[in-house]
Each structure stands twice: as structure tokens, then as C-alpha cells.
Amino acid sequence: MNYMPGTASLIEDIDKKHLVLLRDGRTLIGFLRSIDQFANLVLHQTVERIHVGKKYGDIPRGIFVVRGENVVLLGEIDLEKESDTPLQQVSIEEILEEQRVEQQTKLEAEKLKVQALKDRGLSIPRADTLEEY
Amino acid sequence: MFRYESLEDCPLDEDEDAFQGLGEEDEEIDQFNDDTFGSGAVDDDWQEAHERLAELEEKLPAAVNEQSGNGERDEMDLLGDHEENLAERLSKMVIENELEDPAIMRAVQTRPVLQPQPGSLNSSIWDGSEVLRRIRGPLLAQEMPTVSVLEYALPQRPPQGPEDDRDLSERALPRRSTSPVIGSPPVRAVPIGTPPKQMAVPSFNQQILCPKPVHVRPPMPPRYPAPYGERMSPNQLCSVPNSSLLGHPFPPSVPPVLSPLQRAQLLGGAQLQPGRMSPSQFARVPGFVGSPLAAMNPKLLQGRIGQMLPPAPGFRAFFSAPPPTTPPPPQQHPPGPGPHLQNLRSQAPMFRPDTTHLHPQHRRLLHQRQQQNRNQHRNLNGAGDRGSHRSSHQDHIRKDPYANLMLQREKDWVSKIQMMQLQSTDPYLDDFYYQNYFEKLEKLSAAEEMQGDGPKKERTKLITPQVAKLEHTYKPVQFEGSLGKLTVSSVNNPRKMIDAVVTSRSEDDETKEKQVRDKRRKTLFIIEKTYSLLLDVEDYERRYLLSLEEERPALMDERKHKICCMYDNLRGKLPGQERPSDDHFVQIMCIRKGKRMVARILPFLSTEQAADILMTTARNLPFLIKKDAQDEVLPCLLSPFSLLLYHLPPVTVTSLLQQLMNLPQSAAAPAPSNPHLSAVLQNKFGLSLLLVVLSRGEDLQSSDAASELAQSNPWTEVMFVATRELLRIPQTGLAKPISIPTNLVSLFSRYVDRQKLNLLETKLQLVQGIR
Numbered sequence: 001m002n003y004m005p006g007t008a009s010l011i012e013d014i015d016k017k018h019l020v021l022l023r024d025g026r027t028l029i030g031f032l033r034s035i036d037q038f039a040n041l042v043l044h045q046t047v048e049r050i051h052v053g054k055k056y057g058d059i060p061r062g063i064f065v066v067r068g069e070n071v072v073l074l075g076e077i078d079l080e081k082e083s084d085t086p087l088q089q090v091s092i093e094e095i096l097e098e099q100r101v102e103q104q105t106k107l108e109a110e111k112l113k114v115q116a117l118k119d120r121g122l123s124i125p126r127a128d129t130l131e132e133y
Numbered sequence: 134m135f136r137y138e139s140l141e142d143c144p145l146d147e148d149e150d151a152f153q154g155l156g157e158e159d160e161e162i163d164q165f166n167d168d169t170f171g172s173g174a175v176d177d178d179w180q181e182a183h184e185r186l187a188e189l190e191e192k193l194p195a196a197v198n199e200q201s202g203n204g205e206r207d208e209m210d211l212l213g214d215h216e217e218n219l220a221e222r223l224s225k226m227v228i229e230n231e232l233e234d235p236a237i238m239r240a241v242q243t244r245p246v247l248q249p250q251p252g253s254l255n256s257s258i259w260d261g262s263e264v265l266r267r268i269r270g271p272l273l274a275q276e277m278p279t280v281s282v283l284e285y286a287l288p289q290r291p292p293q294g295p296e297d298d299r300d301l302s303e304r305a306l307p308r309r310s311t312s313p314v315i316g317s318p319p320v321r322a323v324p325i326g327t328p329p330k331q332m333a334v335p336s337f338n339q340q341i342l343c344p345k346p347v348h349v350r351p352p353m354p355p356r357y358p359a360p361y362g363e364r365m366s367p368n369q370l371c372s373v374p375n376s377s378l379l380g381h382p383f384p385p386s387v388p389p390v391l392s393p394l395q396r397a398q399l400l401g402g403a404q405l406q407p408g409r410m411s412p413s414q415f416a417r418v419p420g421f422v423g424s425p426l427a428a429m430n431p432k433l434l435q436g437r438i439g440q441m442l443p444p445a446p447g448f449r450a451f452f453s454a455p456p457p458t459t460p461p462p463p464q465q466h467p468p469g470p471g472p473h474l475q476n477l478r479s480q481a482p483m484f485r486p487d488t489t490h491l492h493p494q495h496r497r498l499l500h501q502r503q504q505q506n507r508n509q510h511r512n513l514n515g516a517g518d519r520g521s522h523r524s525s526h527q528d529h530i531r532k533d534p535y536a537n538l539m540l541q542r543e544k545d546w547v548s549k550i551q552m553m554q555l556q557s558t559d560p561y562l563d564d565f566y567y568q569n570y571f572e573k574l575e576k577l578s579a580a581e582e583m584q585g586d587g588p589k590k591e592r593t594k595l596i597t598p599q600v601a602k603l604e605h606t607y608k609p610v611q612f613e614g615s616l617g618k619l620t621v622s623s624v625n626n627p628r629k630m631i632d633a634v635v636t637s638r639s640e641d642d643e644t645k646e647k648q649v650r651d652k653r654r655k656t657l658f659i660i661e662k663t664y665s666l667l668l669d670v671e672d673y674e675r676r677y678l679l680s681l682e683e684e685r686p687a688l689m690d691e692r693k694h695k696i697c698c699m700y701d702n703l704r705g706k707l708p709g710q711e712r713p714s715d716d717h718f719v720q721i722m723c724i725r726k727g728k729r730m731v732a733r734i735l736p737f738l739s740t741e742q743a744a745d746i747l748m749t750t751a752r753n754l755p756f757l758i759k760k761d762a763q764d765e766v767l768p769c770l771l772s773p774f775s776l777l778l779y780h781l782p783p784v785t786v787t788s789l790l791q792q793l794m795n796l797p798q799s800a801a802a803p804a805p806s807n808p809h810l811s812a813v814l815q816n817k818f819g820l821s822l823l824l825v826v827l828s829r830g831e832d833l834q835s836s837d838a839a840s841e842l843a844q845s846n847p848w849t850e851v852m853f854v855a856t857r858e859l860l861r862i863p864q865t866g867l868a869k870p871i872s873i874p875t876n877l878v879s880l881f882s883r884y885v886d887r888q889k890l891n892l893l894e895t896k897l898q899l900v901q902g903i904r
Contacts (some may be wrong), residue, residue: 015536032534
């Protein structure tokens with residue numbers, strides 16, 4: 001935006017704290033230090049934030065270089081409003097545990113669903129087992 | 134490497150030589166095998182390299198005093214010292230965990246060990262790296278010996294005398310994937326996509342271009358969140374003696390002894406005499422501050438320095454600027470990155486990206502923003518009069534030691550690429566919404582100006598310089614006189630995978646279904662062709678405005694021609710004949726896109742042509758209504774039809790009404806039922822059209838006072854019949870019209886008596902209250 005109003009450019013976002021959502025579902029928070037024409041990002045003092053329900057936990061990760069195609073979205077974090085959140089920060093072990101529990105319940109629910117469908121003779125193909133065309 | 138099957142195969146003449154040759158070959162082969170699989174195979178471990186570095190520290194005082202011109206000899210001596218330890222280390226080759234590494238633990242104990250990361254994480258890679266980071270820091274804090282780091286990065290070999298050179302050149306494959314294999318294209322030490330540096334580093338012997346695996350990190354554990362004040366910024370580190378950032382290979386007190394690599398690099402890059410690069414000069418350069426990681430790599434460092442000098446390459450220009458201060462002692466370096474980078478930024482106008490093809494308002498906005506940014510940065514050092522938000526933001530900028538890692542030059546480079554992507558031959562085609570948006574903005578601001586009567590801004594005309602479209606026809610390579618064609622395929626000339634030949638079938642073979650399908654396909658095709666004609670015609674207005682005077686008649690002719698083509702397409706061009714069948718048109722009208730297209734074309738047609746279309750539509754309306762049941766697109770035709778109606782003479786209107794209602798030609802014998810009319814009335818569009826037609830007729834009638842007296846007005850006759858029909862029609866499921874004209878009551882009152890008028894009113898819901 002600095003140079004080309006009306007276009008989207010990350011140049012104005014450099015050296016600011018950002019939240020980046022990746023395609024694999026991870027949430028990274030870090031200072032955007034460098035970009036390139038593919039929107040590859042260099043994140044500094046990055047923290048991976050895991051959210052489970054109303055709790056979250058931060059894992060410090062250091063420096064990240066993210067390939068541009070893996071980014072879903074990113075946005076600047078207002079440093080003043082950053083602490084103004086209803087979410088509760090917990091320790092890393094706790095959040096990992098919560099995440100594990102959440103994954104488990106999800107898997108079980110999925111299993112039940114698939115079983116129910118199978119009983120009725122239906123099957124929903126999973127996205128990853130579909131053939132690409 | 135040829136081998137003889139048996140000894141007997143050897144030519145007897147060269148017995149001894151051959152055997153000797155074989156023997157030598159064998160030795161070589163053994164050597165190679167040994168290296169790959171046997172004891173000679175050294176696990177390239179960067180940790181090993183660092184261990185060696187650690188031990189070198191201890192040997193430093195001895196090494197520093199040597200002013201050896203032959204660096205290699207020193208290296209060999211030092212290598213020899215390690216021979217005994219080599220075996221020991223080889224046995225410890227496989228280390229499960231970095232933390233078990235005795236060397237690392239030793240090093241860690243010498244420094245205060247920081248608290249382990251919170252929680253026992255499984256993410257050990259990050260753990261490990263942080264631990265190691267602390268270790269490597271102190272290692273490099275000491276001055277490096279005269280031994281070149283490169284040699285240490287290579288795997289250790291016991292000294293082998295004269296074969297050393299060959300060993301090093303052939304077996305010294307560094308660990309990185311960018312290792313140069315002899316004979317392969319030269320390695321770029323810097324990845325291909327990086328922005329160009331001011332000074333092109335000349336390419337060297339491939340071997341030398343091994344990137345150094347040594348990393349330097351500032352000895353600062355990245356704790357989260359670490360307030361900025363606590364940590365030392367690299368600026369401050371520069372001033373601290375013996376800090377890691379100053380851990381340049383060349384200690385300040387000793388005239389630096391450079392390896393051939395570094396000497397050559399300096400020669401090529403800096404254009405200074407070799408050996409004159411004092412670290413003070415490095416310390417002065419703020420780019421050093423901004424890139425601690427690159428600090429240890431002189432080549433990259435020179436790149437950085439080069440980037441700091443936008444207008445003039447070479448150190449001389451930079452250092453000639455402040456002449457009296459060269460070379461200052463390290464402690465007196467500038468206070469921070471701010472002033473230098475500000476200098477850079479003030480030179481930024483030279484780097485302004487090419488904005489010529491932007492909309493002029495863009496340019497204005499762009500300048501505005503640049504001004505804003507400049508003001509912001511100028512306020513950095515001055516008193517911040519702005520709100521607290523701004524000042525805190527600036528505080529952060531000020532206190533952030535890692536700011537501006539990405540140089541202005543690099544930002545410009547990225548935006549330049551983005552600009553290049555915006556270049557286009559036809560901006561209206563490529564970026565229609567952008568162009569329209571800014572046109573609207575301009576109109577708005579112009580309108581505001583007219584109202585406000587404020588200061589007149591310059592009215593900039595929209596000029597978009599267009600990149601010339603270059604047509605490259607690729608001709609594949611052909612040799613004359615050759616019997617075949619080369620099967621070379623490239624990006625421009627892809628190989629043909631399938632030979633798809635179009636065969637047209639004969640009429641007999643086709644089944645009815647296929648015929649129908651083909652017909653539909655043909656209709657679709659015609660619709661597409663006509664649509665592109667329509668888009669072109671709609672575009673002519675804009676082109677007209679942009680074109681020169683001479684070109685305009687040509688444009689008008691083109692436009693007319695296209696309109697004729699469109700009409701022909703719609704009606705089905707039959708050369709030299711009347712148009713007996715509506716079939717073609719009806720086919721088009723059966724398709725949703727066709728209907729919308731006709732609605733868009735109508736304004737461009739002449740009155741006669743448009744009337745023709747309207748008549749045809751009216752004639753076939755029930756059929757069209759049936760086909761439109763799913764799409765319900767017909768109502769879009771109502772407004773162009775209404776507009777058209779206002780231009781039609783009374784005769785046409787009359788006949789139109791007849792067509793629409795399928796009125797019998799003679800008033801004498803009415804048909805028992807009129808399904809045509811019922812269908813029309815039951816459809817929204819049909820009913821609306823009918824009402825509009827009636828209204829128009831009424832307008833014409835009432836406006837033309839003279840004909841009111843003449844009873845034999847065809848319109849009047851038709852109206853009589855019409856009203857009769859309308860009365861006859863049962864009121865079943867009448868549609869709700871889009872709009873009801875107001876003069877219908879007066880229309881009908883002319884032709885029917887009171888009672889029937891009421892009937893009609895209720896039936897057609899002509900009175901407001903009933904609805």
C-alpha cells in the first residue's frame with residue numbers, strides 16, 4: 001500500500017507483528033521481517049499459538065520462513081489491543097493436552113458418523129482419498 | 134577405467150607398466166572405497182567443526198603471533214595436532230542428543246546456562262538450536278585465527294602429504310545441498326531469487342564458493358516476550374569490545390591475514406587494497422547492524438555494504454562522504470540505524486518505482502503517503518506531537534533493534550516486480566474494475582469541486598501508456614533437405630500428444646437426438662459470437678472518446694457493420710431472401726443467455742429491426758413462455774421493449790397487439806378458446822407486455838385527437854375485439870404484471886360499457902385498491 005494504493009502489498013506490514021494462518025491450520029504470530037514477490041514471509045520471534053476452546057498456549061519457535069503458497073491469511077496485530085482478549089493463556093503442556101483430547105473426541109465422533117453411514121449403506125469419500133483430476 | 138578380464142588379456146609389451154597402472158588404479162579405487170564406506174568416511178558434522186573451533190581458541194595466542202605467509206602450512210600443523218583426537222571423535226560419531234555431546238556440554242559449562250525452555254517440549258529441534266546458539270556465540274566471540282574458516286568447515290583428514298591438495302579438492306564436499314560438484318554449474322552462494330547487489334561479485338573457482346556453515350547469532354536468548362529495553366541492540370553490541378558482532382575474522386590490532394578467498398573477494402568487491410579492511414569500517418556501516426547473520430560472511434557483507442550505497446557503487450564513494458572521520462575507532466560509530474537509513478531514504482527518490490502508468494490520482498495518493506511516512510520517520514527523533522497511539526508505535530519502531538532488516542532497496546525491488554505485473558497492453562481489458570473505480574472517484578471529486586467551488590486541482594487526463602504487444606511466432610528448428618522433422622519440444626513448442634482430427638458426419642447417420650444436440654450447439658455458438666460483437670459495440674463509446682479525429686469515422690463504420698452482423702445473427706442470415714422462419718430467433722430465445730443478449734442488443738438496433746424482433750417475439754410468445762418456465766428471464770426484455778414501443782407508429786402497435794393476443798383477423802367469428810392469450814395473460818412478462826402495448830396504443834390514440842373521430846381506425850377495431858377477448862378469458866391464475874400503466878381504465882372505458890368495465894377492472898386488477 002505504500003507504493004501502490006489500490007493494490008495489496010505487504011511492504012507496509014514489515015516490522016509489524018502479524019498473525020499468520022497457514023494451510024495446515026497452524027497459527028503463527030511473529031514480526032514480519034521480510035517478504036518477496038511470492039509473499040514468502042520471514043517471521044521473527046515467532047510463536048505458534050494453539051487454540052482449544054477458550055484457552056490458548058504459545059510455543060516459542062524462533063525464526064520462520066514461510067513459503068507464500070502455504071499462507072491462508074495474515075493480519076497485523078494491534079499491540080495495544082493484543083492483551084485485550086477473552087481468551088485465557090495456559091501453559092504449553094496443558095494446551096497440548098487439551099488439543100490431544102479435542103482431536104480424540106473429533107476422531108471418535110467421526111468414527112461414529114462413518115459407522116452410522118455404513119450401516120445405512122452410504123459412504124462419504126474423504127477429501128484426501130478423492131482422486132485429483 | 135578399463136579392466137582386463139584376465140591377466141592373459143594384457144598386452145605383453147606393457148606388462149610392467151600395465152601392472153603398475155593397474156596397481157595404481159587399484160590404490161585409487163581402494164582409496165575411494167575407503168572414503169565412501171570405510172574408515173576414511175567422516176561423518177560431516179558441523180558440530181565437529183565447532184569443536185575444532187573451540188580447540189582452536191585455545192591455540193589462538195600461538196597462532197596469532199605467526200605471521201605466516203603460507204596459511205596452508207599452519208593449517209596442516211593444526212590438523213596434525215588433532216590426529217590423536219580424531220580417533221576419539223570418530224568413535225563418538227553418532228550422538229543421539231546434542232546435549233550428550235561432551236564438547237557442547239563443556240562449552241555450555243563455561244557459560245551460565247540459561248533456564249531450559251518452559252515445559253518439557255517434544256520440539257527438541259528448537260530447544261537444541263537455542264542451546265547451541267549460546268554455545269556458538271562465545272566460540273566466535275574470540276578472534277578467529279589465521280586459519281581460514283573454510284578449511285575448518287571441511288572434514289578432517291589425517292595429513293597425507295602430497296595428496297592433500299587432491300584430497301581437498303575432490304573429497305571436500307560440504308554438507309549443504311549447494312555443494313559444488315566438480316563439473317556442475319557454478320554454485321550460487323546466494324539463492325537465485327535474491328535481489329541483485331550493487332557490486333557483482335565475480336565468480337570464483339567453484340570450490341571456493343562453498344557457503345560457510347558457520348552461523349553467528351547474537352548471544353541473546355530469544356525469550357518471549359522480551360521487552361526491547363533489556364536486550365542490547367546490535368548497535369550497542371558494536372560498541373562493546375569483543376562482542377560477537379565484532380567477531381570478524383580480523384582482530385583490530387593485528388593486520389588481517391586473508392585467505393586467498395577473502396582476499397579475492399575483497400579485491401573484487403570492495404575495490405580496496407587487500408588487507409586494508411579494518412573492522413572499524415565494518416562497524417561503521419549500519420547495514421552490519423541490520424544483518425547480524427550475514428556478518429560473518431564477508432562476501433554477503435560486502436553485498437550489504439553495496440546495498441547501502443544506492444547511487445554510487447564502491448566503498449570509496451561511501452567513505453569519501455565523511456572524509457575526516459575515516460577510519461574512526463570502533464566505539465565512535467553512529468548512534469543508531471536511524472540517521473543512516475534516513476539518509477538512505479532521502480536518497481530513495483532515485484529508486485522510486487516507475488509510476489508513470491499509474492492513474493494520476495494514484496500518483497497523488499502515493500506522494501501523499503510517502504510524505505506521511507517521511508514525516509513519521511522524521512518525528513522519530515523529534516518530539517512527537519501526535520497522539521499517544523502514534524508515539525507508542527514510533528516507540529516500538531525506535532526500540533526494535535531488528536527493524537529494517539529488509540532494506541529500502543529490497544522493498545523497492547519487490548514493489549518493482551509488483552508494478553511490472555501491472556503492466557498491460559489493454560488496461561481496460563485486464564483491470565476493468567480498477568479503471569472504473571478510479572473513473573468514478575474522479576467524477577466524484579470533480580462533482581464535489583463544482584459544488585464546493587474550492588481550489589481547482591489540476592484536471593489530469595487519464596493516460597495509460599501501454600506496453601507494446603510483441604507477437605512472437607515461434608518457429609521450430611528445421612533443417613533444409615532433411616527428411617523428417619526434429620522432435621524438439623520446448624515451452625514454446627510443445628509436443629503434440631494426440632492427433633485429434635475433426636470428422637464431420639453425414640446427415641443420414643445422425644439420429645434425431647444428435648440433430649437436436651447439434652442444433653443447440655450451433656445456437657450456442659451463434660450466441661457466443663453475437664455476444665462478443667455486442668461487447669465490442671458497447672465498448673465503442675469509450676474508444677470513440679479516446680481516439681483521434683481521423684479515426685472516428687472508421688470506428689463508426691465498424692460499429693455499424695457489427696450491429697448489422699448482430700442482427701443477422703439473431704434473425705438467421707438468409708442471403709437474398711425474406712426471413713420466412715422465426716425458427717432461428719426462437720432457438721436463440723429459448724436459451725437464457727440468448728434472451729439477456731437480445732435485451733442488450735435492442736438499444737443498438739434500428740427501429741425497424743427492433744420492431745421486427747418484437748413482432749417475432751410476440752408471435753411466438755406462448756412457446757417462449759413455455760421454454761422460459763425454468764429460467765424466468767423474459768421480464769428482462771420488458772424495459773427495452775417498452776422503450777421501443779414509444780418509438781413505434783400506431784400501425785405497428787396495432788399489429789403488435791393483434792399478434793400478442795392472437796386475435797382473429799376478422800371480427801366476425803371468434804375462436805372458441807384462445808390459448809395463446811391465456812398463456813400470455815398467465816405469464817408475468819406476457820401480461821406486462823400486453824398492458825404496456827395497450828397503454829401505448831391509448832397514448833397514441835388520445836394524443837392524436839383527429840383520429841378519435843374516425844371510427845374506422847384499425848386500432849379501435851382491434852380494441853373492440855381485444856376487449857371482447859379479455860372479457861371472455863376466465864380469470865384463472867392471472868399473473869401479476871411488473872407494472873400497470875395508469876391509463877388503462879380510460880382506455881377500456883372507451884370501448885365497453887360500465888358494467889363490463891367493472892368486470893374488466895376486477896379481472897385485470899386494474900384498480901389500485903383491488904390489488
